[in-house]
Amino acid sequence: xxxxxxxxxxxxxxxxxxxxxxxxxxxxxxxxxxxxxxxxxxxxxxxxxxxxxxxxxxxxxxxxxxxxxxx
Numbered sequence: 156x157x158x159x160x161x162x163x164x165x166x167x168x169x170x171x172x173x174x175x176x177x178x179x180x181x182x183x184x185x186x187x188x189x190x191x192x193x194x195x196x197x198x199x200x201x202x203x204x205x206x207x208x209x210x211x212x213x214x215x216x217x218x219x220x221x222x223x224x225x226x
Contacts (some may be wrong), residue, residue, distance in 0.1 A: 160224040164190035166205055167220070170212040182215060192221070 166187040173181045185206075199219055207214035 158226045160226070161192040162222040162224055163188070164192060164194075164219060164221045166199060166203070167218040168207060168214060168217070169216045170207075170210060171215050172212050180215070183212070190219070217226050 168185045168187075170183050170185070171180045172183045194226060196219075200217060203214065203217045
């Protein structure tokens with residue numbers, strides 16, 4: 156049976172910062188590293204909403220990326 160060991164996680168907020176000449180959205184991201192693996196999706200959405208409320212740009216998406224070691 157395989158073991159799964161949590162190594163780390165990142166949390167990325169993607170903002171719409173404007174539009175180009177073809178009216179396609181332009182994006183920027185802000186990444187937060189070294190997340191604890193015990194955070195729930197609800198907690199991360201609440202934190203992202205709080206951080207995004209401080210920005211003048213609308214929030215487009217929230218991404219959590221986990222790194223694990225399989226052995």
